[in-house]
Amino acid sequence: MVKQERALRTREALITSAATVFDREGFSVASLTAISSLAGVSNGALHFHFSSKATLADSVEEAAGERLDRIVMAHEGAAGNALQLLVNTSHGLARGLTEDVVLRAGFELSRDQVRGRGPGLYRQWHRWVEEVLKRADGEGVLAEVTPEDAAASVVAATTGFEVLGPQNPEWLSHRTVTRFWQLLLPRLADASVLGTLVAAGSRPEGRP
């Protein structure tokens, strides 16, 4: 039992170390030795958990997908309507991309043409954004736009924030995301709810 717990902790440490090294050096350049040494384990221990750099990258992407799920779940229920939920969640995603190297590396891996595994996390995010905008439509809070068109523009912009963020953190700042929503919400929200929406996010704990 204790042994199993230790194995699990080692696996987690390797995923975080791999994300850190992938984020810093890119998937192609990253060496397994750099990853195991950052995790404080031997190369043998790394190979016990992951048969190759590719499977390690798959596990980072999978862990990032779970974190994206958690960000989405964390805001469900707290927002008054689906549009506010979308705004709140996008702020949560921007914070996550700033603070959480596993989430950040997961997105980077999803667009690495060398790995060629396809747009995993982008598709997951896109699917959720489209779903929540359809929900907004059902609630009668979406203006005269289709959920699909609105989702495409929202996903494009959040992808831009994510891609430009590592070179200039301002792109993932609360200010930038808030201004994006100040610009877009009047086009997305039905007049009946526009005044109630908070572009800066309405998380109950008041965290920016």
Add this chain to the structure above:
Amino acid sequence: MVKQERALRTREALITSAATVFDREGFSVASLTAISSLAGVSNGALHFHFSSKATLADSVEEAAGERLDRIVMAHEGAAGNALQLLVNTSHGLARGLTEDVVLRAGFELSRDQVRGRGPGLYRQWHRWVEEVLKRADGEGVLAEVTPEDAAASVVAATTGFEVLGPQNPEWLSHRTVTRFWQLLLPRLADASVLGTLVAAGSRPEGRP
């Protein structure tokens, strides 16, 4: 003279081949042998023109910067006002990213953290978008938004189209870019000109 011309042609061919290989395999993995063989020249000829893979990448990025300049210049003058110019140019950029591997590879190199040269092309594009929105403000065609806020959202979205395009060409399609402008223009344009703006682009030759 003939010799000089041939040298120039070889240099151009190497830049296009390098862009093709970088675009396909990424900067880190790309081999100089693959690049010279695609260009149909010897490794020696490659080294005569470029001392390293890094200088070759710098030249691809520089060539892409010139092409971005040409896209921007191509639409100047033809549009009625600065907002229409921005719309037309964004369509030109999306077409360029679809058709021109040098332009596409240049953007990819600009966000390659391994090269670590910084956001060259993104900054160039951002600077132009902000400048043209300031011009729109001066012309009195910009609505009640700041050129800086509008520019950030436009650059984020176009970056998203560029990044997601290689995995699904729909992101860089005329349709997607048009729908983005249909969504955003009512927030950017003063009521006096909104009706005259063409989200699909107003290129005189009528090319989609």
